[in-house]
Amino acid sequence: MKRFLIFVCALFAFAVAADSAQAQCNAELYNNMALKKLAPGYTFVKSYRIDGKDGKRKKIEYTCVFSKDTSYMLRMAGKDGGPTGLVATLFDTRRSQLFTSHVNGKFFDGWTYKCTSTGIYYLSFTFEGSKSYCGAAVLGFRR
Amino acid sequence: MSLFLSFKLYKVIMRKSYKAALWIICLAFMFAACDDSKPAKNGETANAGNEAEMQNEQQKDADDEKSDSPMQASVITDIIKSIPSPLEVSFLIKESGTSYLKNELNDHKKVDNYTNSYSKALNLGVYSTDLGYANIYEKNQDALLYLNSVKKLADGLNIGQFFDYHTIKKLTQSGNDMDTLLRLTTTNFEDINNELQNQGREHLSILILAGGWIEATHLIGLVYEENKDEKLREKLGEQKIVLERIMLVLDYYKNKSNIEDFINDLKELQSVYKRIKIIEERGDPIIEITDDGPVVTDTRKSTVEINDQDVAEIKSLLSSIRSKIVD
Numbered sequence: 001m002k003r004f005l006i007f008v009c010a011l012f013a014f015a016v017a018a019d020s021a022q023a024q025c026n027a028e029l030y031n032n033m034a035l036k037k038l039a040p041g042y043t044f045v046k047s048y049r050i051d052g053k054d055g056k057r058k059k060i061e062y063t064c065v066f067s068k069d070t071s072y073m074l075r076m077a078g079k080d081g082g083p084t085g086l087v088a089t090l091f092d093t094r095r096s097q098l099f100t101s102h103v104n105g106k107f108f109d110g111w112t113y114k115c116t117s118t119g120i121y122y123l124s125f126t127f128e129g130s131k132s133y134c135g136a137a138v139l140g141f142r143r
Numbered sequence: 144m145s146l147f148l149s150f151k152l153y154k155v156i157m158r159k160s161y162k163a164a165l166w167i168i169c170l171a172f173m174f175a176a177c178d179d180s181k182p183a184k185n186g187e188t189a190n191a192g193n194e195a196e197m198q199n200e201q202q203k204d205a206d207d208e209k210s211d212s213p214m215q216a217s218v219i220t221d222i223i224k225s226i227p228s229p230l231e232v233s234f235l236i237k238e239s240g241t242s243y244l245k246n247e248l249n250d251h252k253k254v255d256n257y258t259n260s261y262s263k264a265l266n267l268g269v270y271s272t273d274l275g276y277a278n279i280y281e282k283n284q285d286a287l288l289y290l291n292s293v294k295k296l297a298d299g300l301n302i303g304q305f306f307d308y309h310t311i312k313k314l315t316q317s318g319n320d321m322d323t324l325l326r327l328t329t330t331n332f333e334d335i336n337n338e339l340q341n342q343g344r345e346h347l348s349i350l351i352l353a354g355g356w357i358e359a360t361h362l363i364g365l366v367y368e369e370n371k372d373e374k375l376r377e378k379l380g381e382q383k384i385v386l387e388r389i390m391l392v393l394d395y396y397k398n399k400s401n402i403e404d405f406i407n408d409l410k411e412l413q414s415v416y417k418r419i420k421i422i423e424e425r426g427d428p429i430i431e432i433t434d435d436g437p438v439v440t441d442t443r444k445s446t447v448e449i450n451d452q453d454v455a456e457i458k459s460l461l462s463s464i465r466s467k468i469v470d
Contacts, residue, residue: 035326046333064225065388113439114440117441120225
């Protein structure tokens with residue numbers, strides 16, 4: 001009985017530790033990788049965590065206020081290697097899709113958007129065949 | 144619960160009842176593992192001297208946080224994150240060809256006048272805008288003075304450890320790596336905001352952002368008066384969108400000290416902004432696929448309807464609200 005109880009306790013401790021380790025997504029690491037991909041001339045303004053919680057979260061959405069006469073560049077990096085498995089899509093105020101970083105089955109690092117209309121936009125991150133569901137993105141602007 | 148279990152454990156060990164003790168350990172372990180009620184990470188790197196003060200403030204803040212609003216924390220975080228960086232405005236101002244307006248910025252020496260969390264947070268925002276503005280104009284000496292004020296206020300709010308003062312100071316002194324300097328400053332402010340949100344002190348985040356926004360919008364008004372650049376006039380009108388978002392979050396914290404008065408001042412400003420219209424002409428984006436990913440040019444166009452009287456009223460109200468913050 002004593003051995004059984006010790007086994008149960010050890011198993012429980014292991015399960016808790018394993019669950020916590022699995023759920024961790026070190027977005028900071030991928031944030032730095034994404035920052036390096038930002039083209040010269042673009043000033044970094046925001047970073048975004050892309051943590052799909054091991055597939056439990058299918059979509060991570062952020063709201064942005066973009067300004068006309070400004071170019072925005074988004075760059076991503078993820079645990080699966082580069083932008084693999086990560087998709088960044090921009091929607092306008094009416095939630096109509098404008099464009100996406102996943103084109104013809106190819107995962108791009110991000111996109112460049114020359115904004116001509118000031119307003120609220122929705123930046124959505126989703127996963128396509130991702131194994132890690134983990135990454136980060138950065139946004140830069142240039143006038 | 145844990146006290147009860149400890150007492151039980153003590154009693155059974157005293158009776159040398161091994162099995163029962165092990166069962167209780169397992170139960171206690173399970174209770175501890177399942178306890179979701181513990182607060183989020185609480186500034187682990189904050190120094191010990193400031194911890195008690197911070198806890199007091201957090202307790203006070205927690206007591207304040209009795210709002211009827213059903214807004215979720217994630218919604219607040221999203222709104223806070225959506226507020227544009229004042230750097231965008233500072234770049235536009237420089238692009239308009241205006242000289243550096245040193246005398247219009249907040250005096251760095253006033254930093255010691257800000258003694259409560261409310262004024263520290265608002266002025267941290269004001270000084271951070273001034274710091275970015277001075278950096279963009281490559282006024283290294285001024286930037287260093289603002290950097291010191293920012294650091295002092297951040298320390299006063301127990302978030303100074305997230306500000307890489309020494310590296311930023313070195314970059315400012317050398318003055319030859321603007322990109323890295325702006326990147327590091329922005330990253331540090333993001334870390335500060337994240338930490339305040341982790342600590343459940345989001346109201347300070349929105350005050351920092353609101354202070355920064357007021358300073359940047361005040362500068363747009365001043366520069367527009369000088370050069371009558373149409374882009375600045377439009378930019379002043381476009382701030383309607385940002386103000387709406389700031390108000391959404393501030394309203395959630397209206398029960399906190401001083402915030403209600405601040406909201407009332409901003410409501411007056413918002414009433415002028417309600418007259419301003421942002422009109423959008425529809426169009427489809429033109430997408431070009433390059434090796435670096437899609438490059439998209441929008442064909443929609445927004446225009447802002449704002450007249451001289453609106454501009455004058457906005458400028459006057461901004462100036463009065465700013466004076467209450469900095470003086």
